[in-house]
Amino acid sequence: MDRRTFIAAIPAATLIPTAARAQARPTPGPGQGGAPAPDVPSPFWPKDDEVFLRPDVHAGDRPVGASFASRTAVYGINGAAGTAHPLATQAGIAILKAGGSAVDAAIAINACLGFLEPTSSGVGGDCYAMVWDPKTKKVVGLAGSGASPRGLSLATVRAHAKNGALPPLGAITVSVPGAVDAWWTLHQRYGKLPWADVFAPAIALAEQGAPVPDIIAYYIRRSMAVFGRRGNGIEETANALKTYGLAHGKGPQAGQVFRNPGLARTYRAIASGGRDAFYTGDIATAIDRYFKRIGGWLRYEDLAAHHSEWIEPSRTDYRGTTVHALGANTQGIATLQMLNIIERFDMRGFGFQSPRAIHVMAEAKRLAYEDRARFYADPHFSKVPVEWLISKDYAAQRATLIKLDSILTPVYSGTAPNHGDTTYFSCADRDGMMVSMIQSNFRGMGSGLVADAPDGKTLGFMFQDRGQLFSLKDGHPNIYAPGKRPFQTIIPGFATRGGEPWLSFGVMGGDMQPQGQAQIIVNRVDYGLEVQSAGDAPRFHHEGSSQSMGEDAPGMGATGLLRLETGVPAATRRRLAEIGWTIGAPDGGFGRYECVERRMDGATRVWAAASEMRADGCALAY
Template sequence: MEGIEMETPAGIKTEAWAPVRMGAQGAVVTNHPLSSMAGIRILAGGGNAVDAAVAIGFALGVAEPQGSGIAADGFMMIHMKEDRSISIANGTGTAPLAATPERFAGGIETSGILSVSVPGICDALLAAHARHGRLPLADCIQPAIELCLEGVPQTYFQYKLAESQHLLHSFPASAAIFAPDGVPLQPGQIRRNPDLAKTYKLIAEHGRDAFYKGPLADAIVAFSEQTGGILTKEDFANYRMGWQEPISTTYRGRSVYEAPPNSSGHVLLQELNLIEHFDMARLGLNSADAIHVMVEAKKLAFADREAFLGDPDFVNVPIEGLLAKDYAAERVRLIDIQRAAEKVMHGDPWEYQAGDPDGARPGAGLRETQSDTTHYCVIDRWGNAVDGLQSLSGHFGSQIVCPSTGMLLNNRMNYWHLDEGHANRLQPGKRVRHTMNPVMVFDGAVEEGGALNLCCGTPGADVQVQVNMQLISSIYDHGLTVAEAIHAPRWTHIQTGMTSQFPHTSVDGMIGESRLGDAVFGDLTGRGHPLKKVGGWAGGASAGAIQVSAFGSYLAASDPRRDGLALVL
């Protein structure tokens, strides 16, 4: 009707698949409805955000086994409002002590026992609970135990991912769960895991020692020895999660926090430092100009990651230089607004680094993955928040379940490099370079009383920092709701030689969802982007986000590209 502005379906400024969900007492977003329900159950029962995160972390191993499990890795970003604090629980595992470049000279396997690194997320979940939890640990794990025993229906998404996973359906302990009648589970068929329920009960009763020093470590090591693996009791006994301080930058006057190395969180912060030099609002939402700028910024940040990122206990990572605004001002001059860069080299962030104690400047130069992860975020009635990621690495990890435990083991070894001098070169006891990056945005520095505005994240290996950049730009440059930002048409870019999965080979490639429109595709292709059009919702990743409104209410949204669900109180 003339003179009346009609709202778009489920959106305010642009289309959204579903409306943003609003609550006043708490919010949970995960990549599976039943893990979201586990988290909201804990919040409703008086637990805080950390209690809910523990419930979610254990429930995801049952509900979403293609991406998560307690024999996996992960990061938890924890904000405690009253303390004005943010801390990172780094639950990324280490390479076994017997893992050397020489041992894997023939290549790193992507499945089976030799692809398994020491699991870390169980320790991080338990350490976070010990430091910040309100409810008993057993109460937090109970929802996951019930899911193990009562069962979880196989989703269509899980069915499609499982089709090509041969070991998942042929290795006896795995097949007992994922192909119990000799046939892979069909969509809607109930998946039960009573052995995992026993494992969870052991952890609920005996804590981390059950996993790292007791019967669970014994079971994994014995299984490894029987099947030609290299994991030892010493690997488990030596393992400790790490508490870290976050890294941060500012974007449009807001403080953006990320996990430090060995996370790739600095890549997102570098991307934001670069695109901040452009008037993204004027360029337009999902315009060819805006997408081009973001892709070129992504290329520059990834080149630096390839050169410099590794375990900071083993290599010097020039994080101060990488995040310096002056460094971004130098690097942004390499972005040609009319033409895609064909080859991008790393910069010299050491010039912007206050100190270089050893004089060592690692940066070996530059040399489509199948990776899966899961993301969740939660905020409680007190304003505390957790933004977490957990990952088995590839789809269903190693595809092998440790007998009698119900645990799918990770295949994180496939993220190592073997090149001499590479910052991420395999070494015994070293933590691998990770793509997982939890994100929180505040309206000012948290230690100065800045208020939480946004938690967001996504699974998706090397596309994580790309999608997070798109979300933040959509929200803060274009004023979208979290639902509109998550449901917007998406693009992702793969860079030559920079994918995370061994052997790290790839060719430049870019995909865009068809909803971007033919004009945008034509423009970007004309600038030199190797762009491929995919289905309207086939852009990859599966974002989740919670935003705190100016009125203190919680606005939550999940991604229709997978099985996620946003719930509120």
């Protein structure tokens, strides 16, 4: 759809300019938005960058594409990658050019991001992937999710709870890191380059150092402020501050060079010893010793028992596009539930960024997330009625609850039949393989805990705090149990058409992920946006449900809070408020999108890759 056609397709009411640019910013951490910390370089722009938030100043005019697009997609015929950091993207492209597969590139990217973007990823967290296998012509899924410590009882967990929920920091929330085994498992099946070669870029970066981009620097400094605060509930913080705080303990400024020799040493051990170096070797021994010293529960035996599992992705049809999602202990099927409900409405007729379009999508989210809170859990411990939840019949029933001019309240989960901060990246190679991978330490940088070796040097990575998402409610499918995988928010996305791959995509960010994935599919399928503008389009983020899975803040009222990005038209914003939505200011929680699209130019395969402006990353192709 060209620019003129796209603009003409938008209802006139939605073209009213926004009256004011009320862009909310996250609360600045130390050294942000004020005087720089001692012996730290100043930012490259004026300290008070709020002066640039002008309601009368907008982005420059692009000669083609949607008015809100930040850039053009990148194109290539040999390979492509999109990540949240330019150096990680370059590493992935280098691996592809060296003859590596898309899986080799994905592992290299993820290892690089563990150093470059520690606010969202690292070997202390979990990993999920969907892969288009060009030989079998199927989407295959891998769950690299670690379990809770086997020596940690429900009674002990409840003793550490506050207000009926687990705390966000400290050893009580740590579960087995699954990322390294997920990489190994993927490489065993799909790798082309030697295992050690895919770690070379990350090792070089961690040893030599790299300038920290603006957004990542901002969030590292916020985390350092939390970890340095008294009474934070973390058993030990000296290692975290030593690893990420730089000389002054407050974290890097934008553009400041950061190094992590401890992580480089850990990567060297994994590169030479494979996954066993992490789960049964010296690293596992160091982890065991560390948690015993600080009074935590993760043990050598927990690491040694861990293995990833291949799983069959769930899928649904959305107006001729097949959307795939991972079930297991993730929230992946919430995307499918939302799309099944949205499909019952004339989204194109409602109009792009119209009040009714956003209203329907937000209501579909509320309905799906009630089921998410009621049914989603580790299927090895609980019977999850996946086929019923993603069925068209169930979606039709739920869709009848949505009224176009009012909000459903109260909202409940369905009654099942009786059957008994994250990083995302995508890459593709010359053979047609596509990898959609997501990896995370969960909330922020993680638990605040960084292990050290016997020589006192840190291992260079932080352990995830994923265990916070366990329920403590008796009878709940996601109730805590030793050796159980907690509910997961991280989900890769994939879409096919006519049995052929189309999109390898994802939207990072906690409970925003299914909401963001659904908005991307609607933007592509219903409104015809191309791969880049589909991610640049303004988004909504609904927060609050009658039941929570650890992501929603309490006290939001019966209908929750509907946050709208500044780019949503003023007329749409006013009408949604009239319907009854409580409109929240934008807070930066609208996810971060990466995507690789497969196109065909006759018999020639063309990759189109996109990366949006909400992160520090980029997409490249060749």
